[in-house]
Amino acid sequence: SESPEERPISQRLLVVANRLPVSAVRRGEDSWSLEISAGGLVSALLGVKEFEARWIGWAGVNVPDEVGRKALTEALAEKRCIPVFLDEETVHQYYNGYCNNILWPLFHYLGLPQEDRLATTRSFQSQFAAYKKANQMFADVVLEHYEEGDVVWCHDYHLMFLPKCLKEYNSEMKVGWFLHTPFPSSEIHRTLPSRSELLRAVLAADLVGFHTYDYARHFVSACTRILGLEGTPEGVEDQGRLTRVAAFPIGIDSGRFIRALAIPEVQENIKELKARFAGRKVMLGVDRLDMIKGIPQKILAFEKFLEENPDWRDKVVLLQIAVPTRTDVPEYQKLTSQVHEIVGRINGRFGTLTAVPIHHLDRSLDFHGLCALYAITDVALVTSLRDGMNLVSYEYVACQDSKKGVLILSEFAGAAQSLGAGAILVNPWNITEVAAAIGQALKMPPEEREKRHLHNFQHVTTHTAQQWAEFFVSEMNDTVIEAQQRIRK
Ligand code: ADQ
Numbered sequence: 001s002e003s004p005e006e007r008p009i010s011q012r013l014l015v016v017a018n019r020l021p022v023s024a025v026r027r028g029e030d031s032w033s034l035e036i037s038a039g040g041l042v043s044a045l046l047g048v049k050e051f052e053a054r055w056i057g058w059a060g061v062n063v064p065d066e067v068g069r070k071a072l073t074e075a076l077a078e079k080r081c082i083p084v085f086l087d088e089e090t091v092h093q094y095y096n097g098y099c100n101n102i103l104w105p106l107f108h109y110l111g112l113p114q115e116d117r118l119a120t121t122r123s124f125q126s127q128f129a130a131y132k133k134a135n136q137m138f139a140d141v142v143l144e145h146y147e148e149g150d151v152v153w154c155h156d157y158h159l160m161f162l163p164k165c166l167k168e169y170n171s172e173m174k175v176g177w178f179l180h181t182p183f184p185s186s187e188i189h190r191t192l193p194s195r196s197e198l199l200r201a202v203l204a205a206d207l208v209g210f211h212t213y214d215y216a217r218h219f220v221s222a223c224t225r226i227l228g229l230e231g232t233p234e235g236v237e238d239q240g241r242l243t244r245v246a247a248f249p250i251g252i253d254s255g256r257f258i259r260a261l262a263i264p265e266v267q268e269n270i271k272e273l274k275a276r277f278a279g280r281k282v283m284l285g286v287d288r289l290d291m292i293k294g295i296p297q298k299i300l301a302f303e304k305f306l307e308e309n310p311d312w313r314d315k316v317v318l319l320q321i322a323v324p325t326r327t328d329v330p331e332y333q334k335l336t337s338q339v340h341e342i343v344g345r346i347n348g349r350f351g352t353l354t355a356v357p358i359h360h361l362d363r364s365l366d367f368h369g370l371c372a373l374y375a376i377t378d379v380a381l382v383t384s385l386r387d388g389m390n391l392v393s394y395e396y397v398a399c400q401d402s403k404k405g406v407l408i409l410s411e412f413a414g415a416a417q418s419l420g421a422g423a424i425l426v427n428p429w430n431i432t433e434v435a436a437a438i439g440q441a442l443k444m445p446p447e448e449r450e451k452r453h454l455h456n457f458q459h460v461t462t463h464t465a466q467q468w469a470e471f472f473v474s475e476m477n478d479t480v481i482e483a484q485q486r487i488r489k
Contacts, residue, residue: 012150013051013473016138018095018158020057020081030071034079051473055081056141058095062088084141086134093130095158100326102127102192103157107181108292108386112191128194132161139165146173151473154205156180160198163205176207176476178248181388182414183215186222199223202243203236206483207476209248211389211414216247242486244479248472249418250389251463257398258461260371269372277376280355281316281442284377286370286392287384289322289332289362294383294410294428295339299358301383301434303346306357309439313350316442317357318381319373323364336362374399379406379441382413383428389414393423397456404453406441408434418463422456 022034037060059076063069063085076083086094102124106112139162142152154162154177163175189195199222202208210216220231230237235245260266283302287293302318322339326332339360347356365373374380380396390413397407397419409416409423416425424437444452 010052011473011477012147013053014056014142014145014150014152015053015155016056016142016152016159016162017155018058018099020055020059020076020083022059022076022079022081024059024061024072024075026061026063026068030067032072032075034075051469053080054145055079056138056145057081057084058086058091059083062086062091082141082145084138086137090130090134090137093127094134096326096329097123097127098131099158100329103160104181105291106188106192107157107184109182109184109188110291110385111188124193135159135161136165138162139169142166143169146170148172150174151176151476153178153472153476161201163203164201167204174476174480175205176209176472177202177205178209178472179215179388180211180250182212182386183210183219183222185218186225189218189222190226195222195226199227203229203238205243207244207246207472207479208235209246209472209475211247211249212417213247214417215388215414216245220245242483244475246475248468248475249414249463250391250468251465252391252394252398252460253465254394254398254461255464257371257374257395258401260368261375261399261401263368266368266372266375269369270375273372273376277317279315281378282376283316283318283379283381283438284373284396285318285320285322285381285383286365286373286396287320287322287382288325289336289339290325291331291335292384292386294385295320295322295335296342297385297428297431298381298383298434299339299342299346301431302358302381302438303342303349304431304435305438306346306350308435312442313357314352314355317355317359319377320358320360321365321370321373322360322362324362370395371399375403377405378403379408379438381434381438382407382409382415383426383434384410384413385428387413387415393419394460397422397453397460400453401457404446404449406444406449406452407456408437408441418459419456422452422454422459 019037021036023037024032024034027033059072063072069085073083101113138159151174152166154175156179163177166173166175210219220236223229223236224231234242236243285298287295289295306313324336343358343360347358350357374396377396382390382393384390393407393409393415407419407423409419409425410428411425412428424441426434426437428434
């Protein structure tokens with residue numbers, strides 16, 4: 001077997017995720033334009049350069065015709081991307097349905113859909129069937145491009161069935177699976193009708209990774225309690241076969257953010273923003289507009305702070321940048337109007353003819369714009385109700401070297417485990433506590449700010465996305481070697 005020293009320096013890696021890191025827009029019958037898309041996984045893997053990585057995933061568009069498919073495949077090949085083509089019905093049932101309506105809320109402790117249980121159960125079955133079918137389609141594309149020795153790294157809750165599909169094709173394939181969301185308590189997971197089938201499918205992988213030790217522990221408990229398997233410090237054992245389970249906390253490419261701050265255009269932007277908000281402290285929220293991010297709770301806490309601290313009303317501003325996602329799902333539409341309503345009320349209540357306390361933007365910012373905003377921010381507010389990790393908190397810390405701003409962070413974000421000592425940790429459900437944390441952050445003496453910031457900055461710059469990926473892949477190689485040795489014994 002190969003020893004670590006003999007391993008090729010640049011290993012071929014097949015990264016399989018629901019979405020490719022680019023969005024495709026059709027410009028003509030056989031022409032496409034491609035754009036890098038926003039999101040946590042994309043941000044993390046952009047930082048990984050050690051491997052000869054190929055991406056396999058859905059391009060986010062329906063391409064029914066052969067001419068279009070061929071042209072898109074060629075355009076994507078230049079970006080080392082390989083498309084999986086999903087038809088509209090599959091996207092509806094698998095992506096909108098099973099992934100985003102069932103698994104996403106469940107894994108974030110929001111429970112299964114409640115309304116009309118009978119219809120839910122019926123549609124549940126067809127959605128689960130579509131989920132399995134879609135995972136099989138991803139497996140087919142992986143198999144087409146797989147070469148012996150490749151590491152196949154499956155990502156996230158969309159592809160829990162993929163390890164099983166791949167191992168059925170080829171039991172020698174090195175397969176890893178990483179979950180970007182929390183894995184909930186086994187008591188939550190056991191409510192899922194397909195709980196056992198999903199767990200067994202994931203266990204087909206050689207290595208299963210989570211952001212935190214707690215999520216890994218929840219997964220092992222689900223396997224022991226629901227499947228009756230044996231949990232060990234190494235992972236989960238089923239009839240002598242071990243699936244290794246471990247925590248791999250993700251990071252960001254911190255250097256990319258730090259370097260961006262030195263770019264003249266960004267410097268110019270920083271100057272303009274500083275002038276724009278001169279005399280006021282800037283608080284910032286950057287989130288996808290999703291119920292897990294606790295945006296209404298955050299804004300209500302800010303309202304409470306303004307209510308209780310009249311002196312601060314014209315001295316602080318909250319900038320909330322919320323990118324709309326999953327806009328065709330009714331729950332997300334409801335959330336958008338709810339947030340708009342609260343913001344409108346607060347601005348009506350506390351605004352003056354010249355200034356409003358909240359600027360709420362329903363859109364994405366480009367990378368440089370985002371860096372400039374992070375750089376001028378005095379207090380960042382991350383109040384996720386649950387969040388696998390939360391990279392916004394990391395990005396903010398990376399951009400804070402001159403300012404040494406304060407991070408208010410939900411204890412329910414994975415990042416609380418790594419940035420907890422530097423941040424002010426809060427329970428986002430407790431509006432009074434968050435309002436008090438806002439006051440504490442705004443008034444924090446410079447020495448304390450610096451001490452807290454240094455702690456976080458140290459962590460963010462030494463636990464990068466690149467190291468995360470290297471750690472996962474090297475652990476996968478070791479796991480496979482150990483498994484081979486075990487079989488030989
Ligand atoms: P997300 O839920 O997308 O990721 P997060 O980790 O915060 O959450 O990453 C969001 C990314 O999108 C960041 O890189 C951020 O800069 C960018 N972004 C967000 N809002 C933006 C805006 N308005 N404009 C521009 N860019 C914006 C999922 C999980 C997380 C986990 C990651 C990675 O939900 O818990 O940390 O995957 O594993």
